[in-house]
Amino acid sequence: MPPSPLSPTTFATTQLSLLTTELESEVLTTTTLLTSSTPTALSRAGLALTNLLLVSQRTGLGGKTVLELSPDPATASGSEDLPEHGIRVGDLVVVGEQPSGSARKREIQELEGKGMRGVVTRVGRRAVWVAVEGEEGPTGRVWVVKLADEVTFKRMNQVMTRIQKMGSDEYSTLIRVLFGIDSPTPVQDVGDIEWVDDSLNESQKDAIRFALGSREVALIHGPPGTGKTHTLIELILQMVKRGLRVLVCGPSNISVDNIVERLAPHKLPIVRLGHPARLLPSVLHHSLDILTRDSSAAEIIQDVRKEMDTKQASVRKTKSARERKAIYLDLRELRKEFRNRERKCISTLIKGSKVVLATLHGAGGYQLKDEVFDVVVVDEASQALEAQCWVPLWKAKKVVLAGDHLQLPPTIKSLNSKSKSEIKSETKSEVKSEGGGGEIIKGMTLETTLFDRLIELYGDTVKRMLTTQYRMHSLIMQFPSDTLYSSLLIAANSVKSRLLSTLPYDVLETEDTTEPLIFFDTQGGDFPEKNEEEEEEKGKKGRLLGDSKSNEMEALLVRRHVGNLVEAGVKEEDIAIITPYNAQLALISRTIKETFPGIELGSVDGFQGREKEAIIVSLVRSNPEKEVGFLGEKRRLNGDSETLSGNNKFLKSWMVFLEEKADLRYPDVGELNSIS
């Protein structure tokens, strides 16, 4: 018996209660804005587009009605263009009758009652396109309002409720292993493998052998740049060679598309589920919706589609209300027929695919309801909520999880750092009884991923680690390797001594391009941090920034360094600036964007997993109290040496490392001021 088995029922009950709180805080942000602001204010905040008229309507992908909406010339402020807005392709929105500009106190339900839910499929300068259910487009003036995406939560709730209600005799072997009721079956030897890509390194090959030989569960631990996705591609190909049907999932559309792109050249029958508006253009030809339209399997639905389009066009020409009603009735019938045929077509396409790819929550859609897979592969598993993983897993036989639990976990909105530490200090895995709602596990948070939990449960016996990294100079790698990865990382020959001055284009050898790691120490009080909270209360823009920190002198320092790199010949697109604070991000953006438009700026969290030749990290924190706030999280490496080495052991050792190994510089404030 493995250590401390967990009751699936208790686990599911706990997750359900945590998910409810999480959804509440997510919806709260949007609802607060929707119910307390006027349409005009929402529009200004970028969350709504007002005064729109229906310009055209046609049957789009998946038989959905696509509405083209443009500003009403009668109200548009002298322009046919849409105003500045924050509505993006893939957003979930409501298209509804527009309330008066100063109306207040609306509930989301009321909004939806009056309007239709849809997904934005295209955004142009003069129009926005929204795919909606139903056939009747709006007639008068409408607005489009952005909503919180609740679908993900619905799917997680459904699957957790299912597990909660399962009797123990219904547990599959996989469920028993994943909850520690049974131990995993010993890994089998898979013999010699004929590799598709022979350039794989030993740790990658070993991980593949291990994953193929595991009966129920295998974890592939891939630190940054170690070729985790590379390895998964080979693994998927090897599984297909062995006649296995594979479902590949990831927490985000981009994580899934990344795999589709790399799998596509191997010419397997693959299909990607998901709203086409949310997929990368390069993977669209594998999209189920597109295949349902264009493949030979799709012929059975083409004539119905045409008939629907003709009818829809005739509605607009018909004046008589009675005739219009009759057409709508016909359309409804046609849509039913369309759906039936479409379902058949989808099932043919999915059954004919060796590999099906979807986001974790997308795997919970009706398309896969009756499908069975031999293996579910989850990439970026350490970025996914455990409940999300269970959407494809509850009826699976085997799972391979790839991720890195030592990078940042999924973002949880319902926890701030204070309550997180409070919770962690409570006794772990103590079970307490909640009146009527069943037992819940005290101390469990949504931040604990399935990946974390399995490592805690089984340790190294269920995991293999990839150890050669193809991204960093060995000096940049050394600290994370020693402190987080038990000194196991090896820098590949191609990167271990690579410098900016050795880039494959002309870069001058300067003091900034010949050092792999430079540390500007801003201690001494000349680089004070600033809290943006005060400005927030006065200004409006602060609302979106939240409680955040900035550091003006540091932003100047960043600008000077960028200037030096660009002058030496480093291309702007090869440089990124990252900072953990939104306020600093906004400040640097103001200081830098105009002069260096090609430089990418991002938050530490948002940039995780990306690559650039030169990364400048602005750590911001500098205060006499040595407060480091959320930088204390060791998975978010991050300031000035004195502040940062205050209380946190991990940050302190990083500072010691930088002082010893990096090229240490003490910037001159007077000089910086003179260039500003």
Ligand SMILES: Nc1ncnc2c1ncn2[C@@H]1O[C@H](COP(=O)(O)OP(=O)(O)OP(=O)(O)O)[C@@H](O)[C@H]1O
């Ligand atoms: N065996 C190998 N030989 C040479 N290059 C490799 C090998 N494996 C991976 N790489 C290279 O390493 C880089 C990182 O690979 P990949 O994108 O698969 O990594 P990853 O670990 O998934 O990345 P991330 O850190 O973003 O999760 C890529 O440029 C890839 O081509």
